[in-house]
Amino acid sequence: MSAVLADMPEIAAPATTKAIAPSKGGRPWTFYVLATLFACYVIALYGPMFCIYILSFQDIRGGLVFPMKGRSLHWFVDLFTQVRTGDVKGSFDRSIKLAVIVTVITVVVSFLAGLGFRKRFRGDTFVFYMMIGSLVAPGLVLGLGTGLLFQALGLNASWYTSALGAQLSWTLPFGVLVMFAVMSRFNHAWEEAAYDLGASRWQSIRLVMIPVLAPGLVAVALFGFTLSYDEFARSLQTAGSLNTLPLEIWSMTLNVTSPSLYALGTVTTIVSFIVIGASLGSIVLIQKKRGSRVRA
Amino acid sequence: MKNDRGDIELAGVCKSFDGVTNVVDGVNLKIADGAYCCFIGPSGCGKTTILRMIAGHEDPTAGEIVIGGQNVVGLAPVQRRTAMMFQSYALFPHLTVRENIAFALRVRGQSKSDRLRAADAMIEKVRLTQFADRLPAQLSGGQQQRVALARAAITEPRVLLLDEPLSALDEQLRVQMRQELRRMQQELGITFIHVTHTQLEAIALADLVVVMEQGKIKQAGAARDVYAHPHDRYVAEFMGGQNVLSGRVEKVNGASFTLAQAAPSGIEVPLQARSTVSVGDKVDIAVRRDDVALVRPGRDLPPGCTTSLPSRVLAIEYQGYFVKVMLDTVPDDEFVAYVPEKTFFADPFTVGDVVMATWATGSALPLA
Numbered sequence: 001m002s003a004v005l006a007d008m009p010e011i012a013a014p015a016t017t018k019a020i021a022p023s024k025g026g027r028p029w030t031f032y033v034l035a036t037l038f039a040c041y042v043i044a045l046y047g048p049m050f051c052i053y054i055l056s057f058q059d060i061r062g063g064l065v066f067p068m069k070g071r072s073l074h075w076f077v078d079l080f081t082q083v084r085t086g087d088v089k090g091s092f093d094r095s096i097k098l099a100v101i102v103t104v105i106t107v108v109v110s111f112l113a114g115l116g117f118r119k120r121f122r123g124d125t126f127v128f129y130m131m132i133g134s135l136v137a138p139g140l141v142l143g144l145g146t147g148l149l150f151q152a153l154g155l156n157a158s159w160y161t162s163a164l165g166a167q168l169s170w171t172l173p174f175g176v177l178v179m180f181a182v183m184s185r186f187n188h189a190w191e192e193a194a195y196d197l198g199a200s201r202w203q204s205i206r207l208v209m210i211p212v213l214a215p216g217l218v219a220v221a222l223f224g225f226t227l228s229y230d231e232f233a234r235s236l237q238t239a240g241s242l243n244t245l246p247l248e249i250w251s252m253t254l255n256v257t258s259p260s261l262y263a264l265g266t267v268t269t270i271v272s273f274i275v276i277g278a279s280l281g282s283i284v285l286i287q288k289k290r291g292s293r294v295r296a
Numbered sequence: 297m298k299n300d301r302g303d304i305e306l307a308g309v310c311k312s313f314d315g316v317t318n319v320v321d322g323v324n325l326k327i328a329d330g331a332y333c334c335f336i337g338p339s340g341c342g343k344t345t346i347l348r349m350i351a352g353h354e355d356p357t358a359g360e361i362v363i364g365g366q367n368v369v370g371l372a373p374v375q376r377r378t379a380m381m382f383q384s385y386a387l388f389p390h391l392t393v394r395e396n397i398a399f400a401l402r403v404r405g406q407s408k409s410d411r412l413r414a415a416d417a418m419i420e421k422v423r424l425t426q427f428a429d430r431l432p433a434q435l436s437g438g439q440q441q442r443v444a445l446a447r448a449a450i451t452e453p454r455v456l457l458l459d460e461p462l463s464a465l466d467e468q469l470r471v472q473m474r475q476e477l478r479r480m481q482q483e484l485g486i487t488f489i490h491v492t493h494t495q496l497e498a499i500a501l502a503d504l505v506v507v508m509e510q511g512k513i514k515q516a517g518a519a520r521d522v523y524a525h526p527h528d529r530y531v532a533e534f535m536g537g538q539n540v541l542s543g544r545v546e547k548v549n550g551a552s553f554t555l556a557q558a559a560p561s562g563i564e565v566p567l568q569a570r571s572t573v574s575v576g577d578k579v580d581i582a583v584r585r586d587d588v589a590l591v592r593p594g595r596d597l598p599p600g601c602t603t604s605l606p607s608r609v610l611a612i613e614y615q616g617y618f619v620k621v622m623l624d625t626v627p628d629d630e631f632v633a634y635v636p637e638k639t640f641f642a643d644p645f646t647v648g649d650v651v652m653a654t655w656a657t658g659s660a661l662p663l664a
Contacts, residue, residue: 189386197400198374211390
């Protein structure tokens, strides 16, 4: 006991110099601990993807594992020219088209739902939980059910009917939840002011609500697009005879044993980043446009 | 022919949101064309609901709202030719000052050059020319208020409705914008209806002050009337500046009556035309705080004073041109004297001193 007590001042003294609060100039030791933690997190998050990207740039001798053999774009060319790798171009087209359709429907429906939920109505909680329900339902099961239902009704499953429906069951609740968050910051006095100044309902939506909510609507669109573009579980049993891109990649992992698979991963990632960049860019542009009029 | 009269008549106006309680309960009121009218009352008294009903944002459950001789119930704000200035101004955040002000003209389909010219003229009127291309978020509170005012006024309404327009501003700006509102009202020459919960604001601005409580009008009249001659205890206490005392009538003698109180001789109160009292009635009276004089015990009362109430000084607050002296004159109610600064410091009291509170008999006012 006495030894412990005797040690106390020595322990206490350095603690004052290693305080959490930053001292003059230097950073506290906690900064380095947390920075290391964050670095590990980033590596864990992006490391696997970077492995794919790097390996896709091998030359013709390339294999599926490290070490890297040569440097070229061979497998990208291979991807779009060789038939044996599968219908990459067709599935890519379908995925983009499907994602665009899903995005449009998600934005329109989410916006209308946002308008509908401005005021409470009978059964609004029920409607809300029904929506959340489809969000938590296992995707594979939901896709399976959709496929079965189409079969039972004698309809052919295809990417633009059954897969579209299955994907919407996933993107709509997301879109609506984002829309609720966006709407919660919308001041309803703006609508009243528009009405007071003589705007019709349509004018108040067009001239006030949509412009004010525009950044939020872009966010909903981005959600809709990315969720649809890499949707797998719900599409698996509903896409019919023609694959979407994630399904194509999955089937390629079963029978393609060349780095062209990795090349495909790199290409789809680039497309994703272009879409995200375009969305964020348009939000920045909207804000800049508003800002520039100030300086004019 | 366009009807430009902005006189308003409310006849038996009721509003209930739940079908059980009336938020606005049978309000009758006439507001003259071109008047500045202030509705005042605590929150929840129905003043904002009345404003919104006149504006056309709520429909009354019963009663008529007549503007310029025309019943406007069921009409849209534009058809009523009213305009509202919202509490938080509700300026469109994505539009510049100029576009905000031109909004009403835009939805009416005016050409861009016409509406921007009209907006610029209005911007000049509210002295915002150098801010015309700014967004609302880049303006101060006072500037935002001017934009809101200009946006509402550009349609040349016959009635402008203001919902607590000054509550978002700090004290100093409030006084400044108050004058600006009055100036704009006189410049535009239209009826202003202004909802507030600040007494000073109401009496400083209004031609007609309407004091409300629980959906009913307690008193409506000129600012000076309502402040100096409150109708009842509620109005006297709400408008402030009055001491309210209550007691039983001891005797009635011609033009005055005597109120039994903890005073040796009771309180003599002049009998005003409206009050008929008989012995034994419980009556409230009001005495203005600035009418109360404080005299040290044993000294002569000032001329015209017959009542003197012995009191102890509870607290003293220096207010600049007067000194607020709080007394324990009446057991349950606040009793305060506003003593002019020079008078007070000629012979200052300290807390705990015993003084005689007195006032000219004629200045006591019996309340309903």
